């Protein structure tokens with residue numbers, strides 16, 4: 001009887017691995033000895049990209065440090081859904097900081113460990129885009145500039161989700177949020193505002209900066225492991241779709257993360273000491289419309305008549321990313 005071939009499409013790619021692969025090729029999550037750092041029972045929405053990203057990132061960090069890891073966590077969805085008092089989903093020493101001072105708290109932990117001579121114990125700081133890029137920005141810049149021995153991870157869902165979807169400096173142009181409503185001919189969040197924290201982190205010339213998405217989870221794991229090989233200030237910016245805030249289907253989280261990368265909207269790269277050292281090339285280039293349409297936060301662009309002017313502007317921004325980071329294979333660039 002002819003046997004059906006099993007397709008190991010995961011092998012050699014950046015998507016999540018499985019237990020059919022050789023043990024050495026398996027992702028951290030595909031290993032029986034994964035630490036389940038963010039374990040089941042938390043209260044994240046179905047399909048929450050932040051929960052997915054945090055689980056993969058911290059399990060990878062736990063593996064890289066042999067389980068000797070402490071986390072400081074800013075206020076935000078990740079903290080709220082994981083620790084409804086008196087319960088906790090965290091299976092590592094974990095501190096809740098204020099909304100705005102997770103980098104400073106992480107620095108303090110690292111300083112205390114240094115005084116105690118415990119260089120074996122490592123520190124992670126983490127928070128959402130609001131906690132990281134807005135209110136915690138000063139503390140984070142200080143942590144970078146002093147080159148404190150902390151890996152800081154930002155889970156970017158592009159708004160203040162925990163408090164009801166208000167805009168942050170990571171909210172992209174034209175997005176509808178609770179306080180960027182497309183009224184009177186406006187198109188939602190303004191173009192030309194906001195910032196790229198990965199580029200700002202690079203300007204501090206810290207040892208390591210990387211971006212990642214929850215569609216390429218092995219890539220995220222690899223970047224966390226790389227960060228843990230280094231000492232000093234390190235920064236990873238993870239793109240994490242939020243079904244509730246984006247008005248997207250829960251089952252589309254990974255697809256939207258992939259489309260953000262494949263359109264050029266979210267460039268995925270690594271930098272060391274301020275220089276880009278690798279980029280994840282686009283495998284199948286798609287127009288931004290494919291990424292925008294499934295999200296109700298962009299629904300006002302697809303009315304009658306559609307806002308083709310705004311969609312073209314978003315496409316131009318994606319194309320600029322593609323040029324700036326060299327996201328296409330060499331033959332496609334020319």
Ligand SMILES: Cc1ncc(C[n+]2csc(CCOP(=O)(O)OP(=O)(O)O)c2C)c(N)n1
Nearest residue numbers: 075076077099128129130131159160161162
């Ligand atoms: C000083 C201060 N201001 C405001 C708040 C209210 N607050 C808590 S979480 C949050 C938004 C969090 O947004 P983000 O960091 O992007 O995380 P997300 O919930 O989106 O994951 C706000 C405004 C607070 N806790 N402290």
Ligand code: SF4
Nearest residue numbers: 044045048077242244
């Ligand atoms: S609101 Fe968004 S970020 Fe918060 S738990 Fe729900 S899906 Fe996750």
Ligand SMILES: [Mg+2]
Nearest residue numbers: 128129159161
């Ligand atoms: Mg957020």
